[in-house]
Amino acid sequence: xxxxxxxxxxxxxxxxxxxxxxxxxxxxxxxxxxxxxxxxxxxxxxxxxxxxxxxxxxxxxxxxxxxxxxxxxxxxxxxxxxxxxxxxxxxxxxxxxxxxxxxxxxxxxxxxxxxxxxxxxxxxxxxxxxxxxxxxxxxxxxxxxxxxxxxxxxxxxxxxxxxxxxxxxxxxxxxxxxxxxxxxxxxxxxxxxxxxxxxxxxxxxxxxxxxxxxxxxxxxxxxxxxxxxxxxxxxxxxxxxxxxxxxxxxxxxxxxxxxxxxxxxxxxxxxxxxxxxxxxxxxxxxxxxxxxxxxxxxxxx
Amino acid sequence: xxxxxxxxxxxxxxxxxxxxxxxxxxxxxxxxxxxxxxxxxxxxxxxxxxxxxxxxxxxxxxxxxxxxxxxxxxxxxxxxxxxxxxxxxxxxxxxxxxxxxxxxxxxxxxxxxxxxxxxxxxxxxxxxxxxxxxxxxxxxxxxxxxxxxxxxxxxxxxxxxxxxxxxxxxxxxxxxxxxxxxxxxxxxxxxxxxxxxxxxxxxxxxxxxxxxxxxxxxxxxxxxxxxxxxxxxxxxxxxxxxxxxxxxxxxxxxxxxxxxxxxxxxxxxxxxxxxxxxxxxxxxxxxxxxxxxxxxxxxxx
Numbered sequence: 001x002x003x004x005x006x007x008x009x010x011x012x013x014x015x016x017x018x019x020x021x022x023x024x025x026x027x028x029x030x031x032x033x034x035x036x037x038x039x040x041x042x043x044x045x046x047x048x049x050x051x052x053x054x055x056x057x058x059x060x061x062x063x064x065x066x067x068x069x070x071x072x073x074x075x076x077x078x079x080x081x082x083x084x085x086x087x088x089x090x091x092x093x094x095x096x097x098x099x100x101x102x103x104x105x106x107x108x109x110x111x112x113x114x115x116x117x118x119x120x121x122x123x124x125x126x127x128x129x130x131x132x133x134x135x136x137x138x139x140x141x142x143x144x145x146x147x148x149x150x151x152x153x154x155x156x157x158x159x160x161x162x163x164x165x166x167x168x169x170x171x172x173x174x175x176x177x178x179x180x181x182x183x184x185x186x187x188x189x190x191x192x193x194x195x196x197x198x199x200x201x202x203x204x205x206x207x208x209x210x211x212x213x214x215x216x217x218x219x220x221x222x223x224x225x226x227x228x229x230x231x232x233x234x235x236x237x238x239x240x241x242x243x244x245x246x247x248x249x250x251x252x253x254x255x256x257x258x259x260x261x262x263x264x265x266x267x268x269x270x271x272x273x274x275x276x277x278x279x280x281x282x283x284x285x286x287x288x289x290x291x292x293x294x295x296x297x298x299x300x301x
Numbered sequence: 302x303x304x305x306x307x308x309x310x311x312x313x314x315x316x317x318x319x320x321x322x323x324x325x326x327x328x329x330x331x332x333x334x335x336x337x338x339x340x341x342x343x344x345x346x347x348x349x350x351x352x353x354x355x356x357x358x359x360x361x362x363x364x365x366x367x368x369x370x371x372x373x374x375x376x377x378x379x380x381x382x383x384x385x386x387x388x389x390x391x392x393x394x395x396x397x398x399x400x401x402x403x404x405x406x407x408x409x410x411x412x413x414x415x416x417x418x419x420x421x422x423x424x425x426x427x428x429x430x431x432x433x434x435x436x437x438x439x440x441x442x443x444x445x446x447x448x449x450x451x452x453x454x455x456x457x458x459x460x461x462x463x464x465x466x467x468x469x470x471x472x473x474x475x476x477x478x479x480x481x482x483x484x485x486x487x488x489x490x491x492x493x494x495x496x497x498x499x500x501x502x503x504x505x506x507x508x509x510x511x512x513x514x515x516x517x518x519x520x521x522x523x524x525x526x527x528x529x530x531x532x533x534x535x536x537x538x539x540x541x542x543x544x545x546x547x548x549x550x551x552x553x554x555x556x557x558x559x560x561x562x563x564x565x566x567x568x569x570x571x572x573x574x575x576x577x578x579x580x581x582x583x584x585x586x587x588x589x590x591x592x593x594x595x596x597x598x599x600x601x602x
């Protein structure tokens with residue numbers, strides 16, 4: 001097993017370490033993407049980038065109808081890759097939609113997002129995880145602060161920080177319907193979390209994360225580094241949020257009548273394929289962390 | 302018992318009725334308060350009013366230290382009027398602080414807030430309920446939408462809509478630390494809620510309200526009337542939010558590191574004293590709904 005550059009969940013002690021990888025992996029071969037130098041600098045500094053209305057209203061209308069259809073198709077299916085709201089039968093997420101041999105598979109290759117991911121990761125990319133999310137109005141539950149990389153590293157064996165999440169926002173995101181909150185600059189630090197990983201942790205962690213949760217002191221420290229700022233990914237439908245795999249994020253509940261939905265693709269560098277989980281446990285299922293038949297994406301026009 | 306002009310919790314059916322009382326009770330005798338004609342018009346239209354920095358930083362510093370002291374004094378006291386966070390020993394509220402024979406009693410008579418309450422209610426006023434609230438960072442829980450009047454009417458026998466809540470904000474309220482959310486104009490309508498009131502409902506409802514909860518259809522309707530707007534009471538410490546007793550409000554959880562604290566007084570018109578609860582049940586305890594020894598407040602200079 002490779003050296004663990006980002007240990008976590010190895011006892012009770014929390015620890016903050018400096019990031020070992022660049023935030024942006026510049027490579028002239030992949031410099032022809034849609035992101036400007038200013039976009040890149042902003043991403044490097046903050047760990048995220050909101051691309052307003054990357055998709056237009058007609059495209060959003062189609063995506064919403066496809067999302068609805070996929071939700072409906074999965075309503076009665078009790079499977080691990082269909083996640084319900086805690087305490088209700090309402091679907092929150094459907095995973096692995098980039099393998100649907102249909103609309104979402106095509107969308108996952110859309111050149112607007114793939115070229116941006118290549119530009120940020122400096123290589124060809126593939127999808128390590130995908131899902132659609134539907135956060136209902138009135139009863140959408142909070143999702144506590146976390147770094148995705150912490151989980152992907154420990155539970156999936158992602159070796160380095162060289163992945164980017166791409167969230168296509170299908171409903172207007174307001175301050176009051178539980179938008180994603182991000183801590184600017186937090187991607188520069190790695191919070192090693194206390195605790196240990198239980199077996200089959202994913203079965204409960206997708207509803208409510210109990211391990212890999214940063215401690216309060218580390219969270220205060222990260223927010224202090226950001227001069228107290230906590231940003232919110234608000235914006236009109238059709239906007240796309242790119243955020244770095246180690247950016248600390250979370251969301252409050254949603255008691256407004258407005259549901260929130262989005263399509264979520266995680267692009268990983270083809271040079272950063274998953275190895276064995278650093279927890280020493282068995283890998284999580286394929287729908288959460290793709291390992292089989294990995295090929296670089298050829299962007300669609 | 303008087304005619305019930307605002308029935309609720311009488312079965313399964315939700316119903317929206319027009320408000321039977323004026324929002325502002327204009328009375329030349331009490332027109333010399335701090336609120337301008339524009340303030341009054343805004344309150345009449347929206348159901349709330351934010352008075353920015355009505356108290357200065359020095360005053361806020363004293364209030365915070367008195368709040369801390371009162372919290373500490375009550376930490377080990379297991380009493381009905383000390384409310385803990387669900388699932389934790391952290392204090393969320395201490396009630397009846399206007400009878401502390403000290404700092405908060407004096408504050409409850411402060412002319413800046415009492416004169417505003419008199420101006421809005423068009424009469425002398427008294428305090429029907431008071432408390433300090435402390436919403437901790439990281440784990441502050443949501444409070445679902447509700448009209449205070451619905452509870453005060455059904456459980457406390459408040460006959461008419463002629464009361465105003467006054468929240469003195471002691472910590473900066475941001476978009477991201479669970480600020481109070483309000484639906485503009487909602488005070489003009491009364492949402493009669495489905496369900497019935499259990500005995501001693503207050504013992505659980507102060508942590509999580511299960512009855513007197515508006516249904517989703519009514520909530521959507523109220524937000525539609527407001528053209529989709531949901532307002533947030535954000536602002537610097539020292540600001541004061543006045544909100545009408547029937548304004549629909551709630552708050553999401555707070556996962557930010559920033560706690561929120563405030564001092565909360567409910568002023569009721571001396572002409573609107575509590576009668577028997579319209580639920581037909583016993584009155585709630587004195588600390589939630591003052592009935593004894595009611596006298597109009599003489600404002601302090």
